[in-house]
Amino acid sequence: MTTTEKAVPESEQTTRALDAAGAVGASGTHGASGAAGPSGTRAASGAAPASGTHSLSGAAPASAAQRWAGRVLSGLAVVFLLFDGLMKVLRAQPAVEGTVQLGYPESTVVGIGLILLACLALHLIPRTAVLGAILLTGYLGGAVATHVRLLNRLFSHTLFPVYVGVLIWLGLALRDAEVRRGVLARGGDLVVPPRPAGGGGGA
Numbered sequence: 001m002t003t004t005e006k007a008v009p010e011s012e013q014t015t016r017a018l019d020a021a022g023a024v025g026a027s028g029t030h031g032a033s034g035a036a037g038p039s040g041t042r043a044a045s046g047a048a049p050a051s052g053t054h055s056l057s058g059a060a061p062a063s064a065a066q067r068w069a070g071r072v073l074s075g076l077a078v079v080f081l082l083f084d085g086l087m088k089v090l091r092a093q094p095a096v097e098g099t100v101q102l103g104y105p106e107s108t109v110v111g112i113g114l115i116l117l118a119c120l121a122l123h124l125i126p127r128t129a130v131l132g133a134i135l136l137t138g139y140l141g142g143a144v145a146t147h148v149r150l151l152n153r154l155f156s157h158t159l160f161p162v163y164v165g166v167l168i169w170l171g172l173a174l175r176d177a178e179v180r181r182g183v184l185a186r187g188g189d190l191v192v193p194p195r196p197a198g199g200g201g202g203a
Contacts, residue, residue, distance in 0.1 A: 062175060062176065062177045062180070067174065067175050069171075069174050070170075070171045070172065070173070070174030070175035070176075071171070071175060072171070073167045073170050073174065074167070074168065074172060074175065076167055076171075077164050077167035077168045077171065078120065078123070078124065080164060081120050081136070081164070082117070082120060084113075084116065085113045085116040085117040085120060086113070086117070088110060088112055088113025089110055089113035089114060089117065091109060091110060095113070096109050099112065102146050102147075102150065103146070103149070115139065116139060119139055122135060123135075123168070129172060130179060133168050133169060133172055136168055137169075140161035140162070140164055140165045141161070143160075143161040144158060144161050144162060147160075147161075169183065
């Protein structure tokens with residue numbers, strides 16, 4: 001066998017070795033960027049946001065007993081406020097005398113009654129129930145301030161509007177699971193959305 005005949009097989013062996021090394025490198029690159037990358041992206045940006053969304057917006061629906069208890073409490077507050085507002089709008093003598101005794105001019109009785117009825121109407125509409133409850137809370141807060149200014153008795157006069165406000169919010173929370181979760185939410189229930197994968201966070 002000549003030197004040329006020996007050189008040819010050696011060159012073929014070298015070429016095959018280089019081809020094998022290139023195939024191994026390509027497969028390693030594919031495994032690192034093709035498989036690990038997409039799976040890492042799904043783990044970072046797919047599963048975590050889904051669980052976070054459930055924690056933020058998912059709330060157990062109110063049971064039948066809770067809904068009925070909420071209706072009873074809300075009904076008590078609504079009946080009282082409706083009666084008070086109508087008495088003022090109709091300028092009933094007890095309503096006029098009571099308003100004047102609290103230091104308000106007689107000419108403001110009808111206006112106060114209309115404001116109360118407007119806030120109550122918003123509270124009775126399901127889509128604006130929370131807004132109505134907030135406005136009624138402000139109205140009742142003004143009543144508390146009035147009694148404080150007149151140095152009226154604490155539990156029978158000054159805190160009476162607070163009792164009505166508690167009935168409003170407790171009844172609404174028992175009827176609406178989202179309101180109940182918002183009022184009674186703990187800090188641990190708030191989930192911060194994860195940062196997107198590949199975002200720059202270096203100093």
